[in-house]
Amino acid sequence: MSEIRYFSSEKKLGDSLLVKYIMMQFHKYKETDQQLCKAQEEMKFLASSYLCYLQSQRRYKEICDQYHVKGERSIKESADMMGFKLPHDPK
Numbered sequence: 001m002s003e004i005r006y007f008s009s010e011k012k013l014g015d016s017l018l019v020k021y022i023m024m025q026f027h028k029y030k031e032t033d034q035q036l037c038k039a040q041e042e043m044k045f046l047a048s049s050y051l052c053y054l055q056s057q058r059r060y061k062e063i064c065d066q067y068h069v070k071g072e073r074s075i076k077e078s079a080d081m082m083g084f085k086l087p088h089d090p091k
Contacts, residue, residue, distance in 0.1 A: 003054035022047075 001013060001022075013019045026043060067081070079086050 003051060003058065006058050007054070 001019065004013065004016070004018060008016055008018075026047075073081070076086060
């Protein structure tokens with residue numbers, strides 16, 4: 001749910017259709033003491049897959065914003081961004 005907060009435009013997560021759907025699916029495959037539900041294991045795998053996807057999308061957007069938004073950069077800005085140092089100007 002924390003990753004959905006980054007993408008959600010709604011103030012309350014409970015109002016989101018996505019959150020309602022996820023909660024409905026987890027309640028549907030809830031494990032009880034009497035049974036071990038194979039579908040619940042599938043839901044855990046699916047949830048971890050979605051989490052990985054959402055985290056990757058957020059990181060991708062951060063990297064794009066950092067490196068591709070500014071357009072043309074000076075040589076010094078490019079060197080600083082990559083961790084290089086330019087040779088010093090003669091005194």
